[in-house]
Amino acid sequence: MHYGSDRPEILKHDPFKAIVAPRPIGWIGTLNADGVPNLGPYSFFMPLGSAPHMIAFTSEGMKHSPANAKAQGEFTFSLATDALKHAMNVSSGSHPDGANEFELAGLTLGVSQVVGAPFVAESPAALECRTISVQPLVDIEGNTIDRYLVIGQVVQTHIRDEYIRDGRFDTAAAAPLARLGYRDYATADTLWELTRPDD
Numbered sequence: 094m095h096y097g098s099d100r101p102e103i104l105k106h107d108p109f110k111a112i113v114a115p116r117p118i119g120w121i122g123t124l125n126a127d128g129v130p131n132l133g134p135y136s137f138f139m140p141l142g143s144a145p146h147m148i149a150f151t152s153e154g155m156k157h158s159p160a161n162a163k164a165q166g167e168f169t170f171s172l173a174t175d176a177l178k179h180a181m182n183v184s185s186g187s188h189p190d191g192a193n194e195f196e197l198a199g200l201t202l203g204v205s206q207v208v209g210a211p212f213v214a215e216s217p218a219a220l221e222c223r224t225i226s227v228q229p230l231v232d233i234e235g236n237t238i239d240r241y242l243v244i245g246q247v248v249q250t251h252i253r254d255e256y257i258r259d260g261r262f263d264t265a266a267a268a269p270l271a272r273l274g275y276r277d278y279a280t281a282d283t284l285w286e287l288t289r290p291d292d
């Protein structure tokens with residue numbers, strides 16, 4: 094099967110997100126203009142590099158997270174894990190501005206040390222970020238589209254002590270959630286190692 098912009102009927106739903114998978118979930122914490130906490134999951138999310146640590150997410154439409162990240166100049170990332178999947182899902186609901194998804198999802202506000210935006214205290218790890226840019230995306234015709242790329246730089250890292258083992262972050266114990274296509278998820282709880290040719 095091959096196709097361009099017209100998907101064959103046999104594919105009942107767009108498989109794009111099932112193909113570009115698994116994706117980490119950027120669970121983004123922000124404050125709105127009134128200082129009310131906001132939390133939402135974004136799987137168009139990725140780390141951009143390591144020195145300095147930078148992360149990015151894309152919003153389909155100007156949702157609360159990019160709007161707050163732009164207005165306040167900061168946001169947090171919390172690691173969404175298997176144990177927190179139901180809370181993560183609750184936080185994805187279309188709640189109005191000013192709805193505190195931390196409260197709605199039964200989560201504890203983690204108090205950031207550098208930025209004002211809170212993180213998910215129950216999460217094994219979280220990152221405080223300062224917003225570098227919030228840019229609308231442009232397609233191949235040069236049209237500005239209603240999609241917004243938010244880039245941030247990590248200014249503080251939080252790891253719960255019980256997830257540090259032998260000097261490493263214990264990813265298997267944290268069991269991060271990965272987003273696939275449709276309504277599918279996977280859990281990264283089984284690790285294996287592959288050394289590199291230059292090791």
Ligand SMILES: Cc1cc2nc3c(=O)[nH]c(=O)nc-3n(C[C@H](O)[C@H](O)[C@H](O)COP(=O)(O)O)c2cc1C
Nearest residue numbers: 133134135136137151152153156157158185186187
């Ligand atoms: C696992 C998951 C991943 C999501 N990823 C995205 C995404 O990358 N971009 C997006 O615009 N919406 C995404 N959504 C939908 C948003 O989470 C949803 O619209 C939410 O209400 C946005 O919250 P906010 O307006 O408080 O930022 C995702 C939802 C789920 C459950």
